[in-house]
Amino acid sequence: MTELSAHPAIETPSTAPPASYWTLAIRKMLRPWLVKIFAAYIAAVLLISLTVPLLASGKPYAIDIHTGNGWVTRYPLFADLTTRDYLTFIAGAVIIGIVVAWRLTRVVEMMRRRSLRLGIAGVLIGAGILGGSALAILHHNRFDGTDYRALIKSGMAKNAIFAPIPWGYAEMEPLSKNAINELPSWHHWLGTDRSGRDVLARMLWASRVAMGIGFVSQAIALSLGIIVGAMMGYFGGIFDLLGMRLVEMVEAIPTFFLILTFIAIFGRSILMIMVILGVTGWTGYARFLRAEFLRIRQLDYIVAARATGMPLWRIMFRHMLPNGLTPVLVSASFGLAGAVTIESSLSYLGIGVRPPTPSWGGMLNAAGNPATVFHWFEALPPGLALFLIVLAFNIVGEALRDAIDPKSLS
């Protein structure tokens, strides 16, 4: 009896549900401090890339301007944001809201209900779509060419509150100041580039291109890979044969060559690069999911599900997919690293994102011809940022792989 009551789980039965497989895997993945740091770094870069219009801008948040009617308070930064900026904010807020709600409905006992969870997600997505479309209709992008710094200097404006980094990504220092290729200073924390633009502001804005292209392209690749892989693995037979041949053919062309081919043909807007990286990167996911589905298909619970006459999509996507997704998600982490690398390489070669939109690769290229006039202080920050984010994705991927490896201990 004493032995039993010494066991806390038996003495006070907890109503908390057993932690899910994924919770366990992520908890185990995050155990080493190194992985914790790099996971936090990814989260930080994501947050920066979502909020960068508020962090680095040449327009002040608020400013008092002298007009014919006396002093008027204006909010140039918010007026200057484009529809796309606002849509990004809304999308980010919806995603963060869903993640928080998911976590709450798991942890807080009163809220532990599936319907509540789905309800919150539905309301958030609905609100996001409504708000986004209202914004897209009502909001007009406008070009604000006012130089607020000059206004302040001339005494026509006062009480300006600037963003933490008071420079936009395309904002150049006036030619008269001859502030090109400057070393880091108090004024420009990471110096200026060859057009007199603030390097730090461009660095932060470039994180948006890198993360945007990385995540969207891999989302496209994942969806394609999951659809093709699931079909191959579940149906087998002719689907499997033809699908695998297609996978082999796409894989036989070196990825970078394939991407260059697509870019030469379809152009290189940001959206196109996302689609191209997605369309060329799905084969690995399809391979992994196929192998998993071939294994799971024969398990008892799938046979049972089929025997009860469950609809096909429900068997495939609610019963099989969650159990077969693990190796796919591990390779998605490496896929993200690869997509960020490829995007920056394309921009470095001058066939990626178009200037003046900043990209880490493009900034590396803009640091000058390394063999003659090389501004290494301009090449250091983007290279380092690129290296760290790729390393972070790779380390998290490795840790996740170790965490779900049945052969690893504990």
Add this chain to the structure above:
Amino acid sequence: MLSYIIRRILLMFPTLIGMTFIIFAVIRMAPGLTTAGGSFAPGMLGAHQAQLAQQHFMERRLHLVTRNGKPIPLVVQYVQWINRIIHGDLGTSIKFSEPVTKLVLQRLPVTLVINVISLIIIYLVAVPGGVLAAIYRGRFVDRAFGISSLVLYSLPVIWVGSMAIGFLANPAYLNWFPSAGLHATNTSHMSYFQYVFDYAWHITLPVICLSYGGFAYLAKQVRGSYLENMFMDFTRTAKAKGLPPSAVLLRHVTQNSMLPMITIVGMTVPGLLGGSVIVEKIFSIQGMGRLMYQATYARDLPVIQSMALVSAAITLASYLLVDIAYHAIDPRVNYD
């Protein structure tokens, strides 16, 4: 053995034909191929030059898809294209106004040499590293090698390449290496050894840039397969009968761990070819990768489709070699 090789080569053809379908379909999807007013990317040309190039480009392009003012049906175009490929004619480059076959033959050896040297270096570093990591598993050597190879794998080539040129090949800092090309300008005056030395000196940085990223994957596989075989029954038997540890490792474990090492040759080749686009651009080497880059920049479709085809053929050939090597090493492997 011979029958196996023949069967394997025959099996390659459906894949190759399917690939020509894909490449042809993708190229024909190009907007503006048959209509007027397409976009020729002017690159670094002046206004007049760009206009001439545009005109030239349009004429060539129309020549590709029409005859006597009538469009050629797609099927006929495809068959004609395949027929030309079989006869060794890959078309004429729009940008260089030269036969693509000639361009490819000029540039393929350069890329192949660099890639093969890089592959050898990858194996020379990663295999001993992986074996050491397996022997000292969980200890300092293992973790240090694992982490450093992961860090190397994550280092972007564009950064390392430009930093290497900027500091090691720049007169302002250390002028140890040449920054571009494969030869000095005065090769005709050199003796044979001078020539070889000059060549080695020129390809040092490009080969380093091409190879350092490949260590991680191979070393991990080698470590894994060694670990697996080190605890097998036959290894225990070998130890029990009193063989020295080195003999156990070299003869019994290594022989059984060789298959994954060979598989990875085939998997590394496409990556190296893709990587050579960047490395050849950074170091101004006139190889396949740079040709691909120039063609992409100028939307030179005949070159692009040929390059996709040639690189795919190289990849398939490396798969083929891998399979034959597999068969030669382990006769149990059978593909019936």
